[in-house]
Amino acid sequence: MRYLGRVVLSLLGLLSVPGCPVSPGVVVREATPPPHVDMSLGPDDVFEVRVYGEPELTGTYRVSAEGAIDVPLIGRQIVRGQTTAQVADALTERLKAFLKAPQVTVFLKEVHSKKVVLIGQVRSPGTINYVEGMTLEQAVSMVGGLTPMAARERVRVTRVAAGKAETLIVNFKSIAEGSLTFFLQPGDTISVDERLF
Secondary structure, eight states: OHHHHHHHHHHHHHHHOOOOOOOTTOOOOEEOOOOOOOOOOOTTOEEEEEETTOGGGOEEEEOOTTSEEEETTTEEEEOTTOOHHHHHHHHHHHHTTTSSSOOEEEEEEEOOSSEEEEEESBSSOEEEEOOTTOBHHHHHHHTTOBOTTEEEEEEEEEEEETTEEEEEEEOHHHHHTTSEEOBOOTTOEEEEEEOOO
């Protein structure tokens, strides 16, 4: 919560303070660090399993609605709520019953269980898949950008934290100018209002 508070204060500062006393020609960039995001697996996520020296055990899997996959030799393996590293460890342990020293690696390929919603004055409103480290600028570009009628100075990002919804106001002009980076989280809703004349 303290980190979120600092983000809100810095965003409000960007909206209210016209600039800082810096030398002409010097660009000051203040980027917020990516938030810690739970990237554990969920339904419809796709990942690849590679077992060194065992091509018949190497394959691509999609997590079922029940949060499981079916692996040769092993059978059903619950992966929902686990990271790719945890899945690799679990598969390694189970394969020890069949292989002398299994070496398993797991690579996440597609995230479908975590979403970001964009509504309002964007060219293609809708839902997109969240990817780790996604920024507001990336999400907007994935739906074709903002419309000419967009209120760029007051883009609203609503997210749920500790069971409570809160809305952050982001100046998209600062993002376009390179003076602000705003990282999203899974479940964020981005609302872009029509600008007032």
